[in-house]
Amino acid sequence: MSDDIYEALARTALLLELDIFGNGADHRAIIDGLRATAARIITDRANVSSPAGQTALTTLYRQLAMMGLQVDLDVPHVDPRGD
Structure with missing residues (x-):
């Protein structure tokens, strides 16, 4: 997947990390999960x-x-x- 998508969804991944996963979640894994949904x-x-x-x-x-x-x-x- 292009790095552009990770940059575009960086804030979404950060918000999900803070709200759901807690500190230290892998942002690339969060974005990959969103893109697979x-x-x-x-x-x-x-x-x-x-x-x-x-x-x-x-x-x-x-x-x-x-x-x-x-x-x-x-x-x-x-x-x-x-x-």
Whole structure:
């Protein structure tokens, strides 16, 4: 894995070390664990057809991606809403 990903996720690894693992955890191992984890976001047309639903979906996706997780979407195609 490129060293860039370790640099990009360094703060996330530090926060996880402090909050969960205690002092001295291996940051590379934490990042490797995050990168090996996948989250699937599943929604239906009713929930993703509203502006609020689309905002929630986008926000969740971005938060998971910023943590370094792989994200799999199971989302029906709908037109973007900006009401």
